[in-house]
Amino acid sequence: MATFKDFRNNVKPNWCPGCGDFSVQAAIQRAAASAGLTPEKMAVVSGIGCSGRISGYINSYGFHGIHGRSLPIAQGVKMANRELTVIASGGDGDGFAIGMGHTIHAIRRNIDVTYIVMDNQIYGLTKGQTSPRSDMGFKTKSTPGGSIESALNVMEMALSAGGTFVAQSFSSDLKELTSIIEQGIEHKGFSLINVFSPCVTFNKVNTYDWFKENITKLSSIEGYDPTDRAMAMNTLMKHNGLVTGLIYQNKEKPSYEQLVEGFKDEGLVKQPLEMKKDKFDQLVSEFM
Amino acid sequence: MIKQLSWKVGGQQGEGIESTGEIFSMALNRLGYYLYGYRHFSSRIKGGHTNNKIRVSTTPMNAISDDLNILVAFDQETIDLNHHELVDGGIIIADSKFKPEKPEGTSASLYSIPFTEIANELGTSLMKNMVAVGASSTLLGVKPEDFTSVVEQIFSRKGNSVVQKNMEAIREGMAYFKKEAGNELVDFHLEPVETKGRMFMIGNDAIALGALAGGARFMPAYPITPASEIMEYLIKKLPEYGGTVIQTEDEIAACTMAIGANYAGVRSLTASAGPGLSLMMEAIGLSGITETPLVIVDTQRGGPSTGLPTKQEQSDIMAMIYGTHGEIPKIVMAPSTVEEAFYDTIEAFNLAEEYQCPVIIVSDLALSLGKQTVEPLDFEKIEIRRGKFDLSEELPELEKNVYFKRYENAEDGISKRVIPGMKNAIHHVTGVEHNEQGKPSESPDNRNIQMDKRLRKLSDLTDRFKTPVFKDERHEDADLLIVGFNSTRGTIQEVMPRLENDGIKVNHGHVRLLHPFPKNELKDMIDRAKRVVVIENNATGQLAQLIKMEVGSEKLKTLNKYDGNPFLPAEVYQSCKELL
Numbered sequence: 001m002a003t004f005k006d007f008r009n010n011v012k013p014n015w016c017p018g019c020g021d022f023s024v025q026a027a028i029q030r031a032a033a034s035a036g037l038t039p040e041k042m043a044v045v046s047g048i049g050c051s052g053r054i055s056g057y058i059n060s061y062g063f064h065g066i067h068g069r070s071l072p073i074a075q076g077v078k079m080a081n082r083e084l085t086v087i088a089s090g091g092d093g094d095g096f097a098i099g100m101g102h103t104i105h106a107i108r109r110n111i112d113v114t115y116i117v118m119d120n121q122i123y124g125l126t127k128g129q130t131s132p133r134s135d136m137g138f139k140t141k142s143t144p145g146g147s148i149e150s151a152l153n154v155m156e157m158a159l160s161a162g163g164t165f166v167a168q169s170f171s172s173d174l175k176e177l178t179s180i181i182e183q184g185i186e187h188k189g190f191s192l193i194n195v196f197s198p199c200v201t202f203n204k205v206n207t208y209d210w211f212k213e214n215i216t217k218l219s220s221i222e223g224y225d226p227t228d229r230a231m232a233m234n235t236l237m238k239h240n241g242l243v244t245g246l247i248y249q250n251k252e253k254p255s256y257e258q259l260v261e262g263f264k265d266e267g268l269v270k271q272p273l274e275m276k277k278d279k280f281d282q283l284v285s286e287f288m
Numbered sequence: 289m290i291k292q293l294s295w296k297v298g299g300q301q302g303e304g305i306e307s308t309g310e311i312f313s314m315a316l317n318r319l320g321y322y323l324y325g326y327r328h329f330s331s332r333i334k335g336g337h338t339n340n341k342i343r344v345s346t347t348p349m350n351a352i353s354d355d356l357n358i359l360v361a362f363d364q365e366t367i368d369l370n371h372h373e374l375v376d377g378g379i380i381i382a383d384s385k386f387k388p389e390k391p392e393g394t395s396a397s398l399y400s401i402p403f404t405e406i407a408n409e410l411g412t413s414l415m416k417n418m419v420a421v422g423a424s425s426t427l428l429g430v431k432p433e434d435f436t437s438v439v440e441q442i443f444s445r446k447g448n449s450v451v452q453k454n455m456e457a458i459r460e461g462m463a464y465f466k467k468e469a470g471n472e473l474v475d476f477h478l479e480p481v482e483t484k485g486r487m488f489m490i491g492n493d494a495i496a497l498g499a500l501a502g503g504a505r506f507m508p509a510y511p512i513t514p515a516s517e518i519m520e521y522l523i524k525k526l527p528e529y530g531g532t533v534i535q536t537e538d539e540i541a542a543c544t545m546a547i548g549a550n551y552a553g554v555r556s557l558t559a560s561a562g563p564g565l566s567l568m569m570e571a572i573g574l575s576g577i578t579e580t581p582l583v584i585v586d587t588q589r590g591g592p593s594t595g596l597p598t599k600q601e602q603s604d605i606m607a608m609i610y611g612t613h614g615e616i617p618k619i620v621m622a623p624s625t626v627e628e629a630f631y632d633t634i635e636a637f638n639l640a641e642e643y644q645c646p647v648i649i650v651s652d653l654a655l656s657l658g659k660q661t662v663e664p665l666d667f668e669k670i671e672i673r674r675g676k677f678d679l680s681e682e683l684p685e686l687e688k689n690v691y692f693k694r695y696e697n698a699e700d701g702i703s704k705r706v707i708p709g710m711k712n713a714i715h716h717v718t719g720v721e722h723n724e725q726g727k728p729s730e731s732p733d734n735r736n737i738q739m740d741k742r743l744r745k746l747s748d749l750t751d752r753f754k755t756p757v758f759k760d761e762r763h764e765d766a767d768l769l770i771v772g773f774n775s776t777r778g779t780i781q782e783v784m785p786r787l788e789n790d791g792i793k794v795n796h797g798h799v800r801l802l803h804p805f806p807k808n809e810l811k812d813m814i815d816r817a818k819r820v821v822v823i824e825n826n827a828t829g830q831l832a833q834l835i836k837m838e839v840g841s842e843k844l845k846t847l848n849k850y851d852g853n854p855f856l857p858a859e860v861y862q863s864c865k866e867l868l
Contacts, residue, residue, distance in 0.1 A: 010689040011727060043708040045548070048719075056716050056727060059689075061708035063551060064718035064728075065544065066574050072508070072541040076548020076556065077708065079506055079534070084552070084708055105537040262527030269553040269679070269707065271530040273503030273672050280667045283497060283525070287487040287662075288318070 004033040007042075009059040014050075020171035020197030020208075021051050021118050027174055028058060028087065028116065031181035037085050045074040047090030047099060050125045051118035051197070054089050068099030071106045074113045081267035082112070082257050085185055092119040092133040096152055100132070106190055107161040111256040114184040114191045118171075120199035121151070121206050128202035138205060153241045158192045159233055164250040165191035166232070168243060170211055171198070176219075176244060183246060189255040196244075211242075218245030227251075289479045291346045294353040295424065298339035298370055299362030301332060307442075308360070308417040309340030310659075312425060314438045316344050317488040317661055319430070320481040324778070325659040326352045326854065331513070331597045337365050344428070346481050350625060350660065350778025354858040357476065359396070360424045362403070362416070364388060371396060379473070381424050381465070383416065399423075399468055406460050415457040422461025427469075429477035432459045487662040491655040491775075494626045494662070495585055496521035498633030499557055501670050504583070505531030506556040508545035510538055513597050514653045515559040515587040539564035543571040543584065550581045551717065553679060553707035555637050559585035562604050563594065569611045572646050574719045576616025579695065579703070579742065581640035585633075585649045587656040588774075590852050599852030600653045602774055603826035605834065608648050609803045615739070617746045619647040620803040624758060624777035626662045628800070629655065634670055635754070642675035643745050644705060650802065652825065654775035654854045677705040683712040691715040691725035697737055701745035746804050756806035758798040759813065760784070766795040768864060769817035771810070773799040773831055775854065776823050782857040787864055794864075799831065805838040814841050821867055823847045823860060 007029035015021050032042060039060040046055040048067035055062030061084075065073045074088035095103050095117045106115065122140060123129040129142035133154070137146040158166045165187040169177040177195060184191035196211050216239050218224050224245075225231055232248040257263055264271070297308045306327065313323045324343045330336040343353045356373040359366070361382040371380065371394045378396040382388035383403040390398045401423050407415040418439075422432070435458050443450045489497075496518045499507070505526065509519040523533040531554075536542040542558040549556035560568070565586045575582040588604045590596025608620045619639055623632040633649055640647040683706070686692060694715040696703040703724075706713035716726035721738060723729040750756055758777065768787065770780050777798045787794045797813045799806070814820050814835075820843045822832040829846040836844060847863045849855055 009691075039714055040711050041709060043552070053728075056718065059714065061714055062716045062718075062726075063548070063578075064716070064720065065547075066570055066719055069540060069544040069571070072536065072544040073548035073551075075534075076506070076508065076545035076550075077552040078548075079532070079545075080549040080552035080554035080556070081707075081709055101537050102541055105541070109534075260527075260532045262530060263532060264530050267709070268505055268530055268549075269709070271505060273505075273555065275501050275503075275529075275670070277667050279528075280501060280670070283500070284487060284665055285485075287489045287493060288485050 001036065002033055002038045004029040006039055007032050007059050009057065011057055013057050014053060016201050018200040019050070020120065020199070021054065023171035023174055023177065024116065024118050024195055024197055025054055025057050027177040027181050030178045031185060032060070034178070035182050035185045037185070041083065042085045042087065043077050044087045044089065045070050045077060046088070047094035049091035049094050051089065051091040052094060068094050068097070069102065070094065071099060071102040071113070071115065075106060075109070075111045078111050078113050079257070079268065081269045083267045086113045087116060088113050089116040089118065091124070092117060092121060093123050093131050096132040096154055104157070104161050107158055107163045107192060109256050110164055110189045110253060112189055114181065114193065116181065116193045116195060118197040119194050120197050120203055122199050122203040124199045124202055153236065154194055155241055155247055156233060156236050159229060159236070159248055163192055163248065164189040164253050166248040167191065167246045168194045168196070170196045170215055170244050172208055172212070173244065176217070180246060187249065189253060214242050216243050218243050218247065289477050290475070291479055292344060293357040293428070293476060293478065294341065294343045294355060295358045295360070296339055296341040296356050296370060297360040297420065298337060298366030301330060301336045301338040302334035303362055304414070304417045305338050305340055305362070308421055309342055311418070311435070311438055311442065312421050313342050313659065314488060315425070315430065315435045317486060318437060318483070319434055320483040321346060321478065322348050322661040323488060323659070324349060324352065324661070326654065327657060329598050337369055339366065339370065344478065346479050348661070349782060351782045351857055352854060354856045358424055358427060360420050361388060367391060379427065381420065383420070399465065401461070401464055401468065403461070406464065407457060410453055410457055410460070415454060418454050418457035419461035422458035423465035426462040426465045427473055427476040432462060485664065487664060488659060489626060489662055490517065490657050490659045491626050491629045491651055492517035492587065492657065493521060494630040495559070495633045495649065495651065498630040500525055500529070502555070502634035502637040503672050504555045504557050504637060505529055506546070506549045506554050507558060508534045508536045508542040508556070509558045510536050510542050510560065510564060512561045512564050514589055514656045515561050515585060518559040518585060539567040540571060543568040544574070547571060547575050547580050547582055551578070551707065557583040557585060559587065561587050561589045562591045562607070565604060565607060565611070572618070573612040573614055573616055575646040576612065576618060576742070577719050578717050579644040581644055582646040583636045583640050583649065584646065585651065588650065588652040596852045600854045601825050601850060601852070602652050603830065603850070604650065605802060605830040608650060615743065617643065617645045617742055618803060619643065619645065619746065619749065620650060621647065622650045622773045622800055622802050623655070624774055624798050624800060626655070626660055627665065630665050631669060638671070638673040641677060642673060642702070643749070644675070644702060645745060650774065652774045658775065675705070676702055679707070679710070683710070686712050686714065691727065693724040694726050695722060695724045695738060695741070697724060697741050701741045750801065750804050750806045753801050753806070756801035757809045757813070758800055760796040761813070763793040763795055764816065765793070766817040767793045767819065768868060769795045769797060769813055769820045770823060770864070771797045771799065771820060771831070771835070772823040773802065776825070779855050779857050779860055780823065783860045783864065786857070786861050790865070792868060802834070805834060807838045810835065811839045814839060814843065817843070819843055819845065819867060821845045821847055821864060823855065825849050825854065
C-alpha cells in the first residue's frame with residue numbers, strides 16, 4: 001500500500017509562503033493514498049497559472065499543459081486508459097475564464113475525471129488582475145475602479161449543467177478537503193471540486209479570515225441531503241455559494257465511458273493496433 | 289463507341305442531386321469504368337444550385353473534365369448555369385415539370401422527360417432522381433440490370449417493394465427516353481470494359497480507413513466542411529476495435545484531447561479545415577515541446593476566415609508549416625491521390641510515434657470530397673512502427689525522487705517514450721522548457737540542449753520519407769517542369785500529353801512532403817528544366833514562395849487560381865503555352 005509520502009517528490013513549489021495551494025497539494029497526496037492508489041496508476045493534468053504547477057509537485061505521472069486546456073487533455077488521458085486515476089487541476093482563471101467552454105462540457109460529458117479548481121478569485125501569476133470569480137466592486141490592476149462584472153457562481157452552474165459530483169471546500173480545512181477529494185476520486189463520473197484557496201499576495205479581500213467568517217459547512221446544516229438537487233440549488237442561493245462540503249452527487253448516471261459502445265474495461269491503450277486481413281477485406285469491399 | 293464522357297446532374301440543394309450522381313456512378317464503377325466526381329455545393333442545406341459532375345472513362349484518370357456531354361437538369365437554373373460547358377452535340381435531359389427552355393446559342397439537344405410525373409405515377413416524386421438516372425444512362429448503353437446491385441444495396445433496408453419501385457423508375461426512365469430519342473444517339477455508348485472489383489471512394493474515406501488500418505483508436509473532433517466524413521466514418525467503425533470518436537466542444541478541445549490520448553499511448557487523430565487548424569495552433573506547439581505524437585488532418589478549403597467554406601483552395605501551406613509560436617519539429621505531408629491518402633495516413637501515425645512530434649496530413653477539398661475509382665488497397669503494405677516505445681518493456685527501478693529521463697539527450701534527438709501506467713517510468717511533462725526528467729528548467733545550458741535535441745530529430749526525415757516528391761520525368765532535360773501538390777496531380781498529368789503533342793518536353797514534380805522540405809529532390813528537377821511553373825489554388829503562390837526560399841530558383845513562374853474551383857486541364861494547358 002502506498003502512503004501519502006509516496007506521492008511526494010523533492011520539487012520545491014514556487015508558491016508564495018502561506019498560499020492555499022500547499023494544502024490542496026497535501027490533500028491530493030493524502031486522498032490518493034487513502035483511496036489506495038499507487039503513483040504509477042495516477043496522472044495529474046494541470047493548466048497554467050500558479051496552481052497549474054501542482055502536477056510537478058506530486059509524485060505521479062504529471063502533464064502540465066496549456067492555459068485553460070487541462071480538461072480536454074485529462075479526458076483524452078482517461079479515454080486512452082480508463083485504468084488510470086486522472087486528476088485535472090488548475091486555477092479559477094484557467095477553468096472558468098479561458099477554459100470555461102471545456103469545463104461546462106466536461107461536466108455534461110461526465111468522463112471519470114476529478115477536477116480540482118484552486119479558486120483564489122484573482123489572477124496571481126500575472127500579478128493581480130480580475131478573475132471570473134472576483135466579486136463586483138473588487139479592485140485589481142485590470143479593474144482599478146472595481147469590477148463591474150458579476151462573479152460566476154460555479155457551483156450553481158455545475159448543477160445546471162448536469163454535474164454528477166459537485167463539491168466545494170476550503171484549503172484551511174485539510175480534513176474535509178481530503179475527504180472530498182477522496183470521494184471525488186471514487187465517484188464514477190466527472191467530479192468538480194472548487195477549493196477556496198486564498199492568494200495571500202494579491203487578494204487582500206478574500207482572505208483566510210474572510211472565508212472563516214463567511215463559510216457555512218454543509219455538515220452543520222441539519223437534514224442537508226446531497227442527493228437532492230433542488231435542495232442543493234436552494235442552499236447555494238441562500239448562502240451566495242459560500243458553502244463547503246459535498247453539495248450534490250448523482251450516483252445513478254453512468255459515466256461517459258460506461259455508455260460508449262464497445263468500450264472495454266481494460267484500457268484502450270492495451271487494445272491491438274493491427275487489423276486482421278479478413279476485417280480489412282470487408283472494409284474495402286464496402287467501397288466497391 | 290467512345291472511351292470517355294462527362295455527365296452532370298444539377299438542381300436545388302436538398303433535392304437528392306448528390307444521391308442521383310452517387311447511384312449513376314456506383315453502377316458504372318461496378319461495370320469496370322473509371323469514375324471521377326466533383327460536387328459543386330453551397331454552405332446551406334436546402335435550396336441554392338448544386339451539381340455533381342461525373343467523368344466516366346475506360347482508362348484511369350484523376351481530374352475533372354473541361355467539357356460536358358450530358359446535362360441532367362431538375363430546374364432551369366441548372367441549364368442556364370451549365371449549358372456553356374456542353375460540347376457540340378451535347379445533350380440536355382430535363383424534367384418536363386418546369387417546362388425547360390434551351391438557352392440561345394447552344395447547339396445541344398434538349399429532351400424534356402417527365403421525371404416527376406413518372407415518379408408520381410409509381411407512387412412518390414422522390415423517385416424522380418431514379419427516372420433521371422435511367423433516362424440519362426440509356427445514352428451510355430447501360431442496361432437496367434446494371435443498376436440492380438446498387439439499388440438493392442441502397443434501398444434493401446427499406447424493403448423489397450422499395451427496391452422494386454426504384455428499379456421500375458429506372459426502367460421507365462430508360463424506356464421513355466428511348467421512345468423519345470429513338471436510336472439516333474448511339475454515339476454516346478461507352479466501349480465495354482472488363483468488370484473488375486475496384487473501390488469508389490472520396491479522399492476522406494481513404495484517410496479514415498487509413499487511420500483505422502494504421503491503428504488509430506480515438507478521434508476527438510469538431511464537425512467542419514470538408515473534414516466531417518472522417519469522424520463520421522470512424523464513429524461507425526471504431527467501436528469494433530474498442531475505440532471511439534468524441535464530438536468535442538471546439539477544435540481546441542479536439543486537438544488537446546488527442547494530445548492527452550497520445551500521451552497515454554493511444555494513436556489518436558483529429559481532423560479539421562482552416563478555421564479549426566487556426567484554433568489548434570497553440571496545442572500544436574504543446575505537442576512539439578512535450579514531444580507527444582499527434583496526427584492532424586487539414587482538409588483545405590477557401591479561406592481566410594469562413595472564406596469559401598465549400599470550395600476548393602490550397603492556401604493553408606504557410607499556416608501549417610509556420611503556424612504555432614516558437615520553434616518545433618513538425619511534419620507536413622501532402623498526399624496527392626486517394627490511394628496515397630490511405631497509405632500516407634498510416635505512415636503519419638508511424639512518423640508521429642517515431643519522431644514524437646506533430647504530423648499534419650494536408651488534403652484539399654477536391655481530394656477530400658472528389659469521389660473516384662480506386663484500385664483495391666494493398667493489405668500487405670500496412671505497417672505499424674512505434675519507434676522508441678514499448679508498452680511491455682520492464683524498466684529498472686528509479687531512485688527516490690528521480691524521474692525517468694523522458695527527455696534524455698539522445699544522439700538522434702529522440703528519447704525513449706514511456707506512458708502513464710508503466711512501472712518505473714514516472715516523469716513530468718510540461719509545455720514549460722524542461723530538463724531530461726521533464727522538470728521545468730530555465731537554465732540557458734539546458735535550454736540549448738533541449739531545443740537542439742528537439743530540432744535535430746527530423747534531420748534524416750527527407751531521406752527516409754518514401755517518395756517526398758512524385759516524379760514523372762519523361763525527359764532528362766525538359767522545356768517545362770510543372771510543380772503542384774495535393775489534388776492538382778491528375779489535372780497536371782492530363783495536360784502533359786497535350787503539351788507533348790505540341791512538341792514541348794514536360795516533366796512533372798508533385799510535392800508530397802511539404803515540411804521538412806525535400807529541397808535536394810526538387811532542386812535536381814528544377815536544374816534540369818528550362819522553365820518551371822508552380823500550379824496552386826491560392827492567390828499568393830505559397831508553394832512557389834516555399835520553393836524559392838528552400839531551393840532558391842529564379843526560373844519560377846506561378847499559375848494561381850483562387851475563385852473556388854479546381855483547375856480545368858484546358859486552363860493549365862493554355863497557361864503553360866502562354867508561359868513558354
